[in-house]
Amino acid sequence: MQNHVEILCVGNELLIGKTLNTNAQWLAKRITTLGLEVKRITVIGDDVDQIATALQEALQRKPKFIITTGGLGPTFDDKTLEGIAKALNRNLETNQKALKMIEEKYRSYVQEGKLEKFELTKHRVKMAKLPEKSEPLPNPVGTAPGVLTHKEETKIIALPGVPAEMKAIFEESVAPILKKEARGIAFFEMSVNVEDIVESEIAPLIDKTMHDNPYVYIKSHPKGAEKTPRIELHLSTTAKDSTTAKKRITKTLIQISELIRQKGGKVKIPKTPK
Amino acid sequence: MQNHVEILCVGNELLIGKTLNTNAQWLAKRITTLGLEVKRITVIGDDVDQIATALQEALQRKPKFIITTGGLGPTFDDKTLEGIAKALNRNLETNQKALKMIEEKYRSYVQEGKLEKFELTKHRVKMAKLPEKSEPLPNPVGTAPGVLTHKEETKIIALPGVPAEMKAIFEESVAPILKKEARGIAFFEMSVNVEDIVESEIAPLIDKTMHDNPYVYIKSHPKGAEKTPRIELHLSTTAKDSTTAKKRITKTLIQISELIRQKGGKVKIPKTPK
Known part of the structure; x- marks a missing residue:
């Protein structure tokens, strides 16, 4: 019961019914089979205040983990990290480790001929602006890194909304952390x-x-x-x-x-x- | 903005990732195209306290509508009406209109040879126990009626979790109510x-x-x-x-x-x- 997890999915596309929330199901199943209990799934829009409020409400229920999906990309409506920062009353700061991950990705796109020239535009740097006291989690199949931070006993993990990226970061960086908490259940x-x-x-x-x-x-x-x-x-x-x-x-x-x-x-x- | 709707999905099967939440997507799309705005979707387990708490939280955000799915059937873990009653501080009472709907269904199952004999068992009567001041909504394709009640300016609508039943009750009884609120948007x-x-x-x-x-x-x-x-x-x-x-x-x-x-x-x- 103490090992409970909340999932927070961010995205207007989920609220207008454009997108079926396969991410929530996939995460719920993986987390359950790892031996932890998903207690609540919340879906909210691309809005800093809504994200911050929903996160604060979840924190009050003291789960071991809050896992968010969506809103980590380069566009204006990717607001999850801003929402997390607001909820935790922290600033966003350019995380050097995250910036290096993103830089390497874009350099590889140029090498592969997928991008004409390398340039760290503000929309790209945005993906490296993490709440203070956060760790980036490498994205094996896309650009935006995942993010790990915590507030008291609760670990907060932010994953991208693109299913392939969400799953890849989860398997590589998140499942090992959850498994340790589950202690063989x-x-x-x-x-x-x-x-x-x-x-x-x-x-x-x-x-x-x-x-x-x-x-x-x-x-x-x-x-x-x-x-x-x-x-x-x-x-x-x-x-x-x-x-x-x-x-x-x-x-x-x-x-x-x-x-x-x-x-x-x-x-x-x-x-x-x- | 005032025309906002919250969706509350009840069911452990959603939290363990057994079931993909197609109900939430279908409802979100229908509500959006009717001209109202879905602001939040919450998924919680088959637990009276969890349902009551989530409903009270939603009521504080003052939506025009809260639509719930799941938990209206005859089994022990169908707890949505108990949760709604608890949130509204009302009793559950046998609703005569709902009981008649259910009785007619089971009589028709006997006539069609799908049930040996007609009997109003306690598990069947359970589906007619609605929170005080509620209206049953006819279920054209299944047994458990939907439920309509309200708290101040918010209408609360409870629909079954079986997709065919949820959709049938929505189209027949809920869409006309929502359309009226949307006023041509x-x-x-x-x-x-x-x-x-x-x-x-x-x-x-x-x-x-x-x-x-x-x-x-x-x-x-x-x-x-x-x-x-x-x-x-x-x-x-x-x-x-x-x-x-x-x-x-x-x-x-x-x-x-x-x-x-x-x-x-x-x-x-x-x-x-x-």
């Missing part, structure tokens, strides 16, 4: 499909099974409308090690399957658990 | 693809164009990494009527295209504007 999940029974008939069976298996979370997901009963049951747990987690899920699955069959439902268990 | 957007120029070279051109066209918002979306320059430019505006909105976008597009061509970039304009 293992998440395990499994889904089965249930047919010939409506959700309201399964509800009391889930109640009973979860009562008998307090560490397992069972959630029913109706697929389509309830009048064509096809329900996915999703079982998940977090344990000290993966053997314990798998054993728990298996025991729970056997119990609920038996209850569903008694009510005339069919349970389709995948041959190899994911 | 028209949103218009257009995208063009830009090649042979990097994002940091486009940044100052966007600055200039937006300065000259203050009602148009331009955002650049790098596709892939910046070293393979392919950038989508997205132009959007909100105006009193759609003719004004379209004219503005066209004028702005001509200006920025000219600037990009002068820098050696290519602009690919779709033949028919969306």
